[in-house]
Amino acid sequence: xLLKEIRLQTKHLSALYHFYKDVLHLKVSQSNTExxxxxxxxxxxxxxxxxxxxxxxxxxxxxxxxxKIEEALQWLQGKVELLWMEEYKSYIANFTNWHARSLYFIDxxxxxxxxxxxxxxxxNASDPFSAEQIRNISEIGLVFNNxxxxxxxxxxxxxxxxxxxxxxxxxxxxxxxxxxxxxFIVVPQHRNWFPANTPCGIFSLSVKFKNNNREHHLQL
Numbered sequence: 001x002l003l004k005e006i007r008l009q010t011k012h013l014s015a016l017y018h019f020y021k022d023v024l025h026l027k028v029s030q031s032n033t034e035x036x037x038x039x040x041x042x043x044x045x046x047x048x049x050x051x052x053x054x055x056x057x058x059x060x061x062x063x064x065x066x067x068k069i070e071e072a073l074q075w076l077q078g079k080v081e082l083l084w085m086e087e088y089k090s091y092i093a094n095f096t097n098w099h100a101r102s103l104y105f106i107d108x109x110x111x112x113x114x115x116x117x118x119x120x121x122x123x124n125a126s127d128p129f130s131a132e133q134i135r136n137i138s139e140i141g142l143v144f145n146n147x148x149x150x151x152x153x154x155x156x157x158x159x160x161x162x163x164x165x166x167x168x169x170x171x172x173x174x175x176x177x178x179x180x181x182x183x184f185i186v187v188p189q190h191r192n193w194f195p196a197n198t199p200c201g202i203f204s205l206s207v208k209f210k211n212n213n214r215e216h217h218l219q220l
Contacts, residue, residue, distance in 0.1 A: 001162075003138065006044075011055055026038050059185065061183075063136050063137075063180075080106070138183060139183045146189055
């Protein structure tokens with residue numbers, strides 16, 4: 001599953017423009033005062049200005065080459081607020097079941113970002129790590145209300161012909177649908193986003209994605 005375009009809301013448009021352009025060195029364009037578009041490999045990430053008093057924030061992950069997680073950590077140090085994970089005694093999490101390693105940081109709007117190296121994609125790079133090695137956004141968090149959580153998940157699976165991620169059996173409060181290239185991380189409202197321990201909220205988003213050679217548009 002390929003996540004082609006992700007559209008999110010923010011109260012911090014100017015700060016995000018400078019962060020993604022000047023700190024992460026991604027290609028960022030701004031055609032008006034209400035929107036910025038960020039090119040992250042095969043995915044376009046769009047932030048739209050909002051006056052939502054709830055201050056929207058999201059969780060999403062970028063795929064990077066499998067052999068570059070330590071270099072990515074060094075590249076980010078001094079640029080961002082890296083999140084320490086006590087259970088791993090490290091800034092790098094080792095997800096053995098997923099055959100992946102990840103690190104996490106926060107952007108100026110409070111979004112929880114992740115760089116993830118997935119070994120089963122057989123993607124290795126020889127050049128020093130840079131933003132050019134960000135392949136795509138491979139995960140976006142979807143949040144549904146607790147009372148109708150299972151109903152929303154089942155509707156998501158049915159409407160878009162999705163399957164649960166083969167490396168992650170569904171749990172009561174955590175579902176992953178898709179594959180190593182693209183995943184929806186589906187959780188109920190108020191569950192803490194790992195590893196920030198920040199309770200997730202329900203905020204507007206839309207995703208254009210490709211699955212089983214079909215184009216889809218999810219809007220929440």
